[in-house]
Amino acid sequence: xxKLFTILDLYIIRKFLGTYIFTIMLxxxxxxxxxxxxxxxxxxxxxxxxxxxxxxxYLIFIPYFINAFSPLFVFITVIFFTSRLADNxxxxxxxxxxxxxxxxxxxxxxxxxxxxxxxxxxxxxxxxPGNIKRIEFENKYVRSKKxxxxxxxxxxxxxxxxxxxxxxxxxxxxxxxxxxxxxEDKKLVSRLTAKSIKWDSLYHWTINNYTIRDFMGMxxxxxxxxxxxxxxxxxxxxxxxxxNDSEQMTTPQLKSYIDRQKKxxxxxxxxxxxxxxxxRYASVFSAFILTLxxxxxxxxxxxxxxxxxxxxxxxLSFSYVLFMQISSSFAVSGMVSPFVAVWIPNVMYAGIALxxxxxxxx
Numbered sequence: 001x002x003k004l005f006t007i008l009d010l011y012i013i014r015k016f017l018g019t020y021i022f023t024i025m026l027x028x029x030x031x032x033x034x035x036x037x038x039x040x041x042x043x044x045x046x047x048x049x050x051x052x053x054x055x056x057x058y059l060i061f062i063p064y065f066i067n068a069f070s071p072l073f074v075f076i077t078v079i080f081f082t083s084r085l086a087d088n089x090x091x092x093x094x095x096x097x098x099x100x101x102x103x104x105x106x107x108x109x110x111x112x113x114x115x116x117x118x119x120x121x122x123x124x125x126x127x128x129p130g131n132i133k134r135i136e137f138e139n140k141y142v143r144s145k146k147x148x149x150x151x152x153x154x155x156x157x158x159x160x161x162x163x164x165x166x167x168x169x170x171x172x173x174x175x176x177x178x179x180x181x182x183x184e185d186k187k188l189v190s191r192l193t194a195k196s197i198k199w200d201s202l203y204h205w206t207i208n209n210y211t212i213r214d215f216m217g218m219x220x221x222x223x224x225x226x227x228x229x230x231x232x233x234x235x236x237x238x239x240x241x242x243x244n245d246s247e248q249m250t251t252p253q254l255k256s257y258i259d260r261q262k263k264x265x266x267x268x269x270x271x272x273x274x275x276x277x278x279x280r281y282a283s284v285f286s287a288f289i290l291t292l293x294x295x296x297x298x299x300x301x302x303x304x305x306x307x308x309x310x311x312x313x314x315x316l317s318f319s320y321v322l323f324m325q326i327s328s329s330f331a332v333s334g335m336v337s338p339f340v341a342v343w344i345p346n347v348m349y350a351g352i353a354l355x356x357x358x359x360x361x362x
Contacts, residue, residue, distance in 0.1 A: 008094065009107040015085075016111035020077040024066055027073065031065060032058060039142055048141035056137045060130040064247075067127055070119045071286040072317050074112060078294030079313030091299050101299070101360050108295050109288060116287040123280050124251035131247045138244075147242045156264040157234050160184065165197075170236050173199045178207065180232075190214050203231050234264075241269055246276035271331050274338035279328075282342045289346060289353050290317065296356035320349055 005013075043053060066073070085091050094104060139146050153165040157180070166177025178197040182190040195209035207228050214221040237245075238261070249257060254277045261270045297313060323345045331341035 012107035013111050015081050016077060016108065019081040020073060020115065023073050023077050028062055028065065042142045046141040052137060056133045060134040063122065063127055064131060064134065067119055067123045070115065071283055071290050072321055074115055074287050075290035075294050075313065075317040078291050079298050079310055082295055082298040083310055086299055105295060108291050112287045112291040116284040120280065120284050128248050128250050135244045135248060145243050147240045150240055153239045155234065155239055157232055163234060170240055188215060199236055203233055205230055205232050243272060246273040251280055271338055275328050275331055275342055278339050278342040282346055286346055289350050292353040293356055296360040299360055320345060
């Protein structure tokens, strides 16, 4: 342990993680007060139980909020406690004793790695199951964001089998204007059309007022009926996509869902899922980038005191969050790919980090 970490390393790591926790607690307290104030009318109007508000919402909301803004908290933490070290001339003393700036970065990067790894693990495996309860609570007692109706739905049921709904309503579990096409060697061999189709459970569907046309060369066989039960490897959740669905999936589930939807031909409606997937990894690197920016920016003692560093750091960090939101909206609109949209802020701020790193005191 002594060979890996010096007393100075442990001192900075302790300061980093301690200030990080303090910053989170401060922001959580403020955020919860604001959130309660904005949602109290909905809680009262919808008669939300106090136990549900605490257990199913706020206890889950806290880790969700921490994880969502972890890079921001890391940056504010670095700016705050490094500016304080610089203001107390501790940074100058470290560098004057022969410690170079690159060596000074070691405990910072170790702390950032601890936070980044914890964030990735929580966001990939722990928080998504909790989000199921949180989102259910919001849909029931605050404002529902669940998609219950859609039109002109087309997707691949299985290889060479395509389904189409003119419209689908999840309240009744019924689709209108349904058709099912089967292909062999890129040729249509069978088409089922139905006035309506009703979802029962899992992959079980009931088709009403149907007509089946089987094409056999120049011949055509027509079969009609009132009702038929069948198994289709699709569910309403495959095409009724809500804005919060991606937050309820672990990272392996998210990757599997994206691949399956693309295979079924619904790739244009899953940008939010791809953004969520790439953002979980981009946030790991953003922790290191923002840490480097924070140390490089705040390690120099300036006449204005640490208040100027903190103010500029907050401005820079909020601009980063704003830029992430703007670039994500480009992906949702289809202007750029989700991968590019998520990583553009990291690439841009990595350039800023390198510029500030070169100008940092040595």
